Amino acid sequence: MMAGMKQAAWWLSARRLYAMVLRYWYVLRGSWPRLVEIAYWPTVQMVLWGFTDRFIGSQTSGAAKAAGLFLGAVLLWDILFRSQLGVTLVCLEELYARNLPQLFMTPLRPWEYVGGLLLVSLLRTLFGVGVATTLAYVFFDYGLWTMGLQVIAFFVLLTCFGWALGIAMTAMLLRFGLGVEGIAWGGMFLLAPFSGVYYPIATLPAPLQLIAWLLPSSHVFEGMRAAVWHHALAVQHLLIAAGQCLVYLVLAWVLFLVLFRQVRQKGALLSQGE
Amino acid sequence: MSVAWHDRLQPAISVQRLEKRFGDVLAVRDLSFQLAHGQCMGLLGGNGAGKTTTLAMLLGLVIPTGGRIEILGEPIPRHRYEVLGRMNFSSPYVDFPGRLTVAEILMVYGQLYGICGLKARIGELAELLDLEALLKKRYGQLSAGQKARCGLAKALLNRPQVLILDEPTASMDPDTADRLRRYLLKYLGESHAAMMLASHNMQEVERLCDEVLIMDRGQVMARGTPTALMERYSTDMEGVFLSIARSTA
Numbered sequence: 001m002m003a004g005m006k007q008a009a010w011w012l013s014a015r016r017l018y019a020m021v022l023r024y025w026y027v028l029r030g031s032w033p034r035l036v037e038i039a040y041w042p043t044v045q046m047v048l049w050g051f052t053d054r055f056i057g058s059q060t061s062g063a064a065k066a067a068g069l070f071l072g073a074v075l076l077w078d079i080l081f082r083s084q085l086g087v088t089l090v091c092l093e094e095l096y097a098r099n100l101p102q103l104f105m106t107p108l109r110p111w112e113y114v115g116g117l118l119l120v121s122l123l124r125t126l127f128g129v130g131v132a133t134t135l136a137y138v139f140f141d142y143g144l145w146t147m148g149l150q151v152i153a154f155f156v157l158l159t160c161f162g163w164a165l166g167i168a169m170t171a172m173l174l175r176f177g178l179g180v181e182g183i184a185w186g187g188m189f190l191l192a193p194f195s196g197v198y199y200p201i202a203t204l205p206a207p208l209q210l211i212a213w214l215l216p217s218s219h220v221f222e223g224m225r226a227a228v229w230h231h232a233l234a235v236q237h238l239l240i241a242a243g244q245c246l247v248y249l250v251l252a253w254v255l256f257l258v259l260f261r262q263v264r265q266k267g268a269l270l271s272q273g274e
Numbered sequence: 275m276s277v278a279w280h281d282r283l284q285p286a287i288s289v290q291r292l293e294k295r296f297g298d299v300l301a302v303r304d305l306s307f308q309l310a311h312g313q314c315m316g317l318l319g320g321n322g323a324g325k326t327t328t329l330a331m332l333l334g335l336v337i338p339t340g341g342r343i344e345i346l347g348e349p350i351p352r353h354r355y356e357v358l359g360r361m362n363f364s365s366p367y368v369d370f371p372g373r374l375t376v377a378e379i380l381m382v383y384g385q386l387y388g389i390c391g392l393k394a395r396i397g398e399l400a401e402l403l404d405l406e407a408l409l410k411k412r413y414g415q416l417s418a419g420q421k422a423r424c425g426l427a428k429a430l431l432n433r434p435q436v437l438i439l440d441e442p443t444a445s446m447d448p449d450t451a452d453r454l455r456r457y458l459l460k461y462l463g464e465s466h467a468a469m470m471l472a473s474h475n476m477q478e479v480e481r482l483c484d485e486v487l488i489m490d491r492g493q494v495m496a497r498g499t500p501t502a503l504m505e506r507y508s509t510d511m512e513g514v515f516l517s518i519a520r521s522t523a
Contacts, residue, residue, distance in 0.1 A: 012359075012388040019385035026378040027371065030412070097371040102428075105333045106386040107359040264351070267296065267327065267336040 016108050020116020021123070024090055038124050042078045042132035049074040050140040069228050070198060071142045075133055076154055076224060077197045080217055081188050082128050083162025084169065086121025088184035091170040095178055101269045110260055114253070117170060118163055125159060147227040150238065154220050157241045161216045164248035165191075171256040174263050177271075196221045216241035216248070284347055286311045286436050286468030287332065292341035294327050294492075301327045303492045305341070309485075311435075312462055314469040316483035316500075320519055324492040325472045329438055332470065333363055345436055357436070359387055364429035365440035366422045372414025376405060376424050379413055380431065387432040399427040402457060404450065418445035426454065430461070437461075437469045443478060455481060476511035488515065490522045 028035050049070040056070075094100045103113065136142045144151050169184050194208065195217035201209055212218040219241035223234035263269055287309040294302040302324040309315045317325045330336040332343060334354035343350040348357045370379045377396065384392040400406045403423045408416065413424060422445050429437060442458075443451035455478060462469055473479050479486060480500045488496040488503075495518050496503060500511055507514040 015385045015388050019382050022385060023371070023374070023378075023382045026374050026382070030373050030375075093371070097373075098369040099371050101330075101335055101368045102370060102383075103386070105335060105358065105361075105363050106383065107355055107388075108386055109355055261337070264335060264337045267294075267330060269335050270326065270330055 012107070013109075013112055016106075016112045017116050017119060020090075020108075020113065021119050024093070024120045027093060038082075038128040039131035042075070042082070042128045043135055045074045045078060046071065046132040046136050047139070050136060050142070053142075054140065068142050068146065069225070071136055071140060072144060072147065072224055072228060073197050073221065075129060075136065075144055076158060076220065077192070077195075078132065079125060079129050079155055080158040080162045080195075082125040083121050083159045084166040084188050085184075086124040087117045087163060087166025088169045088173065089124075090117050090120050091173050092178075092181065092184060095173060100174070104269060110257065114167055114170070114256060117166070121163065121166060122159065125162075147224065148231070148233070150223065150227055150233055153238050154224060157216055157220050157238070157245055160245040160249060161220075161241075162188075164245065164252040167249075167252035168255050171252070171259040175259040175268065177268065191215060191217060194218065200225060214244070216244040219244070285309060285344075286313075286346060287315075287470070288342075288344040289332075290342045292328070292331065292343060293339050294324075294331060294336065295339045301492050302331070302338075305489075305492075305494060307485075307487060307494075307497070309468045309470065311468050312466040313484045314458075314462060314471055314482050316479040316486040317470060317472040317489065318474075318479065318486060318515055319489035322491070323489040325489060326440070327492075328489075329363070329440060329470065329472060332438060333361070334358065359432065360434060361436040361438065362387075362429040362432055362434035363438045363440070364422075364425040364442055366418065366425060366444045367440065368425075370413045370421075370424065370428075373412060375410050375412055376400075376416070376427075377409040379424065380409075380427060383428045384431050389431055395431060396427075399430055402430075403427050403454070419447060419450065422446055423450065423454075433465060433467075435465070435467050437467055439469065440472045441474065442471070443473075443475060451478075458482060476515060480511045486511075488518050490519065495522055 053068060053070045094103065133144050136144075147154070165188065169187060172180050173184060194204070194212040195215055196203070196212060201212045201218050201222060204212055219237040223237040223241070226232045226234040226237070285308040287307075289308070290306050292302055292305040293300070305324075305328060307315065317328065319325050327336060331338050332345065332350065334351040337351055346357045346360055348354075350357070374382070380396045380399070381392065384396065389395055396409075400409055403426060405423055405427055408420055408424070413421065416424065422442070426442060429439065443454055446454065458469065459482065461467065469482070471479065471482060483500060485499055486497065486503060487494050496507070496514075498506070503514045504510060507517040
């Protein structure tokens with residue numbers, strides 16, 4: 001009897017997660033510009049850096065070593081950026097539609113809401129980066145997989161870090177409303193200089209390096225350079241990044257729960273979107 | 275989903291000394307009431323009286339500062355997820371995504387409530403609320419009255435045991451509003467659900483409600499059956515409302 005009840009609870013949770021994805025799919029299905037937008041920026045970035053890569057590679061023999069470095073960097077950066085944006089965009093859609101009170105008066109639990117956002121983010125990232133990666137192979141003969149199997153680890157780590165940032169930003173959107181919309185769109189770019197996307201962390205001044213090493217993205221991009229330049233597996237960087245991702249995901253979830261409680265204490269759900 | 279007979283022995287909603295403070299403002303103070311299964315309670319009051327805050331606390335959207343709420347025997351907000359699937363709400367002031375069609379909205383909310391036989395249920399409600407022609411229309415393109423009907427269809431999807439309605443017939447034409455009120459009365463009778471109704475339509479309150487609470491500045495100024503209130507204050511509910519509102523102004 002208990003097992004049956006538990007199964008039913010899981011099934012209901014799965015249906016609520018599905019509902020969150022379904023809701024976003026309906027929005028996408030009814031709007032081709034939104035569908036195109038998912039792949040638009042990754043593709044534009046890929047083309048820009050693809051030609052830059054090709055130009056640098058043709059100018060200096062030393063830099064030829066870096067062939068594909070910028071393309072790899074831009075594609076990996078986009079995984080991080082799309083993962084974060086995929087989470088916050090769905091929340092923004094709900095805020096624009098003034099639909100959040102409707103959602104939170106259903107049996108939808110906070111973890112199911114966040115789980116739905118993460119699923120949508122994953123699907124958006126796979127689609128957007130998938131299109132850009134395919135085009136990079138077709139036009140520039142560059143495949144992310146040339147970095148080896150560790151590219152899977154890069155993808156997982158950057159996605160997890162993007163999710164952590166996305167959850168934290170969603171919590172702030174719920175708490176402070178559209179007043180902090182700018183953070184959702186541009187907050188990630190604050191991390192770009194510290195992440196060493198296009199240059200080694202050693203390039204940064206020493207105090208900034210301390211900040212940089214606190215970011216999983218810095219370790220991933222160092223790992224990427226090790227893979228491209230030396231065909232090496234940067235195990236230490238990957239392990240540190242994995243540990244940091246776990247910490248940031250836990251911190252983001254705690255922040256979400258704390259701010260969501262404040263939202264309910266202040267009655268902010270009733271006035272959002274205004 | 276009809277309420278089991280043994281569950282009907284306890285009140286559907288029990289509120290004791292409920293209080294909500296937003297900073298210096300006491301939005302709801304010392305509110306107590308009980309609502310039995312199969313009964314409808316009206317919540318009346320001017321703007322800022324505390325009706326919306328009260329309804330939001332019942333739904334777990336707002337955490338009370340003090341007091342106690344029990345719905346279907348479960349304390350709210352602590353165990354709200356145990357009962358939210360058996361409750362529902364509709365208000366013309368809370369929107370749905372404008373880009374989704376009516377059918378898509380009902381599909382999404384049907385999944386959220388875990389409805390079995392969802393397509394058939396949507397069909398039933400579309401027929402009842404005259405939504406069949408609107409199912410493929412985007413919510414953002416609907417008139418105010420059509421949006422209210424869509425909101426009601428969502429509110430009835432899960433055959434709730436506690437139904438909370440805020441201005442359910444606002445913007446509806448008289449014929450649709452009348453049909454809806456008939457349906458709500460029939461629904462209460464058949465399902466033994468409890469209904470909280472916030473409305474400015476006094477005829478509606480008179481027709482649907484077994485008991486009425488009139489609130490002002492967060493507290494109850496008068497309560498009783500519509501008949502008792504009319505005997506005490508005026509000949510109709512509008513007169514009752516005006517009499518109490520002006521005496522407290």
